[in-house]
Amino acid sequence: xxxxxxxxxxxxxxxxxxxxxxxxxxxxxxxxxxxxxxxxxxxxxxxxxxxxxxxxxxxxxxxxxxxxxxxxxxxxxxxxxxxxxxxxxxxxxxxxxxxxxxxxxxxxxxxxxxxxxxxxxxxxxxxxxxxxxxxxxxxxxxxxxxxxxxxxxxxxxxxxxxxxxxxxxxxxxxxxxxxxxxxxxxxxx
Amino acid sequence: xxxxxxxxxxxxxxxxxxxxxxxxxxxxxxxxxxxxxxxxxxxxxxxxxxxxxxxxxxxxxxxxxxxxxxxxxxxxxxxxxxxxxxxxxxxxxxxxxxxxxxxxxxxxxxxxxxxxxxxxxxxxxxxxxxxxxxxxxxxxxxxxxxxxxxxxxxxxxxxxxxxxxxxxxxxxxxxxxxxxxxxxxxxxx
DNA sequence: CGCCTTACCTAGCGATCACTAGGTAACGAG
DNA sequence: CTCGTTACCTAGTGATCGCTAGGTAAGGCG
Numbered sequence: 001x002x003x004x005x006x007x008x009x010x011x012x013x014x015x016x017x018x019x020x021x022x023x024x025x026x027x028x029x030x031x032x033x034x035x036x037x038x039x040x041x042x043x044x045x046x047x048x049x050x051x052x053x054x055x056x057x058x059x060x061x062x063x064x065x066x067x068x069x070x071x072x073x074x075x076x077x078x079x080x081x082x083x084x085x086x087x088x089x090x091x092x093x094x095x096x097x098x099x100x101x102x103x104x105x106x107x108x109x110x111x112x113x114x115x116x117x118x119x120x121x122x123x124x125x126x127x128x129x130x131x132x133x134x135x136x137x138x139x140x141x142x143x144x145x146x147x148x149x150x151x152x153x154x155x156x157x158x159x160x161x162x163x164x165x166x167x168x169x170x171x172x173x174x175x176x177x178x179x180x181x182x183x184x185x186x187x188x189x
Numbered sequence: 190x191x192x193x194x195x196x197x198x199x200x201x202x203x204x205x206x207x208x209x210x211x212x213x214x215x216x217x218x219x220x221x222x223x224x225x226x227x228x229x230x231x232x233x234x235x236x237x238x239x240x241x242x243x244x245x246x247x248x249x250x251x252x253x254x255x256x257x258x259x260x261x262x263x264x265x266x267x268x269x270x271x272x273x274x275x276x277x278x279x280x281x282x283x284x285x286x287x288x289x290x291x292x293x294x295x296x297x298x299x300x301x302x303x304x305x306x307x308x309x310x311x312x313x314x315x316x317x318x319x320x321x322x323x324x325x326x327x328x329x330x331x332x333x334x335x336x337x338x339x340x341x342x343x344x345x346x347x348x349x350x351x352x353x354x355x356x357x358x359x360x361x362x363x364x365x366x367x368x369x370x371x372x373x374x375x376x377x378x
Numbered sequence: 379c380g381c382c383t384t385a386c387c388t389a390g391c392g393a394t395c396a397c398t399a400g401g402t403a404a405c406g407a408g
Numbered sequence: 409c410t411c412g413t414t415a416c417c418t419a420g421t422g423a424t425c426g427c428t429a430g431g432t433a434a435g436g437c438g
Contacts, residue, residue: 004403004404004405004414004415004416005415006405006415007414007415010415010416024306024307025217025304025307026215026217026218026304027218028214028215028217028218029215029216029217029218029304031394031395031396032395032396032397033394033395033396041415041416041417042416042417042418043395043396043397044397044398044416044417044418044419045415045416045417046416047396047397047398048414048415048416048417049415051397052396052397053396053397107303107306110303111303111304113354113358114296114299114300114303114354115214115215115218115300117213117296117357117358118213118214127358128358131355131358131359151368151371154352154355154363154368155348155352155368155371155372155375157351157355158348158351158352158354158355158372159344159347159348159351159372159376160351161351161354161355162346162347162348162349162350162351162352162354163343163344163347163351165302165303165347165350165351166320166343166346166347166350168306169302169306169316169317169320170320174343179340179343179344182340182344183344183347183348183376186344186375186376186377186378187348187372187375187376189375193384193385193386193433193434193435194385195385195435196384196385199385199386220424220425220426221425221426221427222424222425222426230385230386230387231386231387231388232425232426232427233386233387233388233389233427233428234385234386234387235386236426236427236428237384237385237386237387238385240427241426241427242426242427
């Protein structure tokens, strides 16, 4: 009665459940045993695919980055032609709308970002790099609209992350995109 | 060579270390043993003062609330006389300035707020209540400035929390209060 | 000084942790 | 149909988890 999947499918299934479990309990808080049972297998079976708990976490992050690469590239076009304010608000709204469709991912990143404040957390370096990159991208995007794009980028990112977290806290009972649009309209000159 | 403290002092010392430890690793991630060693005692000794890990967490939250009560009351005066915009910005700046002096507390609440998204987390109910209360207080405060104070309160709180988290992520290398003031000036009509 | 409360200890409980060694059986290739 | 690969298992490892029972000694009070 045991089901045997090929490497690729099984890994994808595990990574998918890992997003939920780590998002709920954090890296320190979840156990490989728990995650394995959610995938209807044993912890030893799971570790056959991902050698250690740390490797699993990094695989989750890598996997997500690979999946998101195209979407991000589409949202941040290379030829950074100067745009008008309305177009930028549309780009930001698209980012938030995309996140609104992936609450488990928003939750995962919210959880890991706080956990990874600790320098010895396995995802610490990842989030330092990731956040710096995000600030740079937003600063480039917002450059034409502000004389201090770095500061504006920080504020925009902070408001976005803060709103998304609050959206989770309130059980997604308010319209994230609409609220964001109102915020962005106030925040961006 | 063992040091024996009176109940009150020992409890205070433990709660103080607990703020740091839980803020670093989360409720699920820290161990009573680790915390006890940081206080130069055994886990059994610690559990003599706080019966269980859950009780300890709730004691931390209670203790903080008790300490903060006066400060909060001072910042949100009861007689909610209508004020002008400048005065409100001053109140918000005072809140952020107070938090800027307590980074371990900001970190603790950031960690627990995300962890407590899970309905079975021991602080879940606490944070649901706390956040609702915060939104109500801010909505009352901002009432005179907006026709939709609830929505504005949400956005202000989100921006504040988001900025504080980013401030921790960037190792407090930017001026939190100044950045907040710029944000608030843009956000509040 | 003597006594009683109690802060704190040692020792140990069963459960669970991440992880390993070695075996079994399902699948794809030939 | 056969055979090699490998997905996945059982059965453990020592470490650590939260927590308890029962003892020891430090301090305040008379």
